[in-house]
Amino acid sequence: MASDKVKNFTDQDFGESVKTGLVLVDFWAEWCAPCRRLAPTVDQLAEEYKGRLTVAKMNVDENPMTPPNFMIRGIPTLLLFKDGELKESVVGLADKADLARVIDKHL
């Protein structure tokens, strides 16, 4: 179901992966209904911003180290990094137009 444009980040590669460029990370889990709801939107963003934005997912069940570093206490949470620096965080369901506005600010 997930677009092949969307990468999967892990605790091991997270730091390295967000280091360069604009990177959007979707923190999610299998059991989270709103996360499943948001997934197609994240896929669409990956398609539409291809080449300008890296889009990735991080499963919070499999990667317990990274979420606490960003004080994530609810999912879905989307974090936007630019050259390793956290720029934006969007908690909960959001529609594509709103997310696009957030991303466009940093392009």
Place this chain on the structure above:
Amino acid sequence: MHNERNVIVIGSGPAGLTAALYAARANLAPLVVEGFEAGGQLMLTTMVENWPGFRDGIMGPDLMAEMRAQSLRFGAEIIEGDVTSVDLSKRPFTLHVSGKTFTTRALILATGASAKWLELGVDRKLSGRGVSTCATCDGFFFKGRTVAVIGGGDTAIEEAIYLSKLATTVTVIHRRDALRASKVMQDKAMATPNISFVWNTEVTDIKDLQKGEVTSLVLRNNQTGATSELAVDGVFIAIGHTPNTALFQGQLELEDNGYIKTFQGSRTSVPGVFAAGDVQDHIYRQAVTAAGSGCMAAIDADRYLAGTGH
């Protein structure tokens, strides 16, 4: 997909999908606009034990997946997205859904209700930072931590029981001196050793906005006026719901509390527009009553269309 419809259903909880099922079986080829919170409130629950026919209960999301599949099987069409505007002033009614325009001769409103916030301001700002309205979504992050649940209804107690398996302690804060939740849920909660109750108490502030995380709640006893502070890592708000009627404001009659007024079954003040489920029910608010009213709306819509020469 054609854009001129007999029946459009807005919403895809038990009310919307049951309306779609009945309308589909009446050969009305209904279109369902799922909405942002597709599947409705049951998508955020775990085991539903009061849906008749499942003696061992059924998971909320599974129940909704079944309802969706059942309505599709009989010819309902379902589209994603939110309705951005409706025009009920002329017939056929017009709807805009994510840039597309649809018209329909009959309209069933089943947009449901969404969780209420405390309206302290700080609760929304700390959303996803320790404040949540969904234990099954966010409980995971409070393993081995302390949490509070605000409210005293079925939702609050269900959340408390769910959280008691993850958090070390769960404090239920309720503004009255007794729970509104069903007896079965109350007994379950009372028998859970790490759930405790604080009665006659309201939350007046959540700390710590500066730190960007929840560290404590400021409480006020509404009998004595005494204030206190409770240290917690997370707080789950379950103080009820508000109907999703913003789209229809000024276009049909609403109750003072914002719910859609219905007459003789599911009819609204605009002929051809019907309402079902939590958007018009602030009394029962059960999955099974929502489904029942969805069925009524589809039958009422069918009769309306027959009378107008369907």
